[in-house]
Amino acid sequence: MVLTPTPEYHRKIGFPRVAAIAYPYGRVVGEVHDSKGQRAVLLEALSVFERAERAGEVYHLPFTWPEEPKETKWHPPEMSPMIRLLLDKIKKARKEAGNA
Amino acid sequence: MQKVIDGFRFVPPALRSWLTQEIPTGPFTGSIPWTELKRPLKELTFSLMTSAGINVKSDPPFDMEREKREPMWGDPTCREVPKDVTETDIDVNHLHINTSYIKQDINVMLPVKRFKEFKEEGIIGRLASTCYSYYGFQLDASELLEKALPRVAAKMSEEGVEAVLLTPA
Numbered sequence: 001m002v003l004t005p006t007p008e009y010h011r012k013i014g015f016p017r018v019a020a021i022a023y024p025y026g027r028v029v030g031e032v033h034d035s036k037g038q039r040a041v042l043l044e045a046l047s048v049f050e051r052a053e054r055a056g057e058v059y060h061l062p063f064t065w066p067e068e069p070k071e072t073k074w075h076p077p078e079m080s081p082m083i084r085l086l087l088d089k090i091k092k093a094r095k096e097a098g099n100a
Numbered sequence: 101m102q103k104v105i106d107g108f109r110f111v112p113p114a115l116r117s118w119l120t121q122e123i124p125t126g127p128f129t130g131s132i133p134w135t136e137l138k139r140p141l142k143e144l145t146f147s148l149m150t151s152a153g154i155n156v157k158s159d160p161p162f163d164m165e166r167e168k169r170e171p172m173w174g175d176p177t178c179r180e181v182p183k184d185v186t187e188t189d190i191d192v193n194h195l196h197i198n199t200s201y202i203k204q205d206i207n208v209m210l211p212v213k214r215f216k217e218f219k220e221e222g223i224i225g226r227l228a229s230t231c232y233s234y235y236g237f238q239l240d241a242s243e244l245l246e247k248a249l250p251r252v253a254a255k256m257s258e259e260g261v262e263a264v265l266l267t268p269a
Contacts, residue, residue: 002266006107008120014128016135020105026152026197028267032205035214042214042265046141046223049263055132060105069110073198080195081171082237083115093121094114 003028003045007058018058019045023065024074031066137263147228147261149252151236152202152209152269153194155179162193162235174237178248180255181231183212196237197269209267228259236269 004010005028007020021028021041030038041063048059065072083090108116137144153162153175162175181190187206192199202209215227232252238244256264 001263002268004107004266004268005105005110006268007105008107008123011124011126011128012122014130014132016132020107022103022105022109024110026194026199026269027201027208028269029208029211029214032201032208035207038207038211038214039217042211042218043223045265046218049137049141055134056128060103062103065110072110074110076195076198078195080237081168082196082239085171086118090114090118093118097117097120 001045001049001052003041007060010056010058014056016055017048017052018056019048019061020058021045021061021063023063024069024072026074139262141224141263142222144225144262145228145260146215146224146226147256147259147264148210148212148215148231148267149264150209150231150233150267150269152192152197152233152267153199153235154181154190154192154202154206154210154233156181156185156189157191161191164193164195167195167237172239174239175235176238176241176243176248178232178234178244178252181210181212181233183216183227183229183231185212185231194235194237194269209269211265211267228256228261230255230259 001017001019002015003019003021005021005023005025007018010018030041044061155161159179167173187203190206192202207213210231212231218224219226234244
């Protein structure tokens with residue numbers, strides 16, 4: 001089973017059991033040293049093992065990250081090599097989406 | 101009403117637009133493997149696997165230098181991470197996330213301590229001796245799938261693993 005912050009990839013790959021969580025990349029189980037919060041997430045994720053009845057079901061877990069996205073520091077300290085390489089394409093995608 | 105997760109909530113708008121172009125809009129139409137749960141969680145042997153780029157310090161780190169030279173390449177290997185590992189035993193290398201949180205508390209991505217607690221509390225059967233990490237940036241996953249993961253699957257089978265929690269970084 002996958003505990004994922006981006007369940008949309010399920011449409012591309014196809015996972016047997018999916019627990020989706022709105023937590024940032026690099027901390028999908030919870031905040032640093034928050035054992036209580038981590039346990040709550042994991043117990044909910046474990047319940048998906050028992051609740052899922054067929055391949056491909058996505059369960060959206062009811063947790064909310066305590067910081068707003070703009071305040072959430074999940075990014076690497078330096079822009080990744082791929083993002084740097086594709087920056088023009090990425091900016092173009094934003095323009096196209098804005099024009100759609 | 102069930103909450104519906106927006107998987108791009110934390111992603112800047114331009115990157116969201118680009119990533120969205122890369123993902124089909126409709127549901128997955130291929131075949132998905134399925135194994136029924138035949139026993140309750142409290143009787144199952146679990147393992148954990150993350151794409152966070154964790155290695156124990158006695159093993160080689162994931163190769164970031166080649167990725168810096170070849171930005172579309174990601175290290176296609178796997179590392180074993182013993183279940184009793186602590187933060188002082190590990191290194192974390194990943195060019196697409198902030199790795200500092202995992203170095204402070206491995207459980208934010210590979211929750212070994214939480215699963216050992218669950219074993220003691222009778223919530224799961226046990227956590228296998230070995231957990232795993234690979235490197236989540238794989239635009240071409242063929243080498244990972246053909247070379248690294250069969251060895252992982254064999255080791256899981258050897259250790260009696262019946263269920264795996266995957267945590268993508």
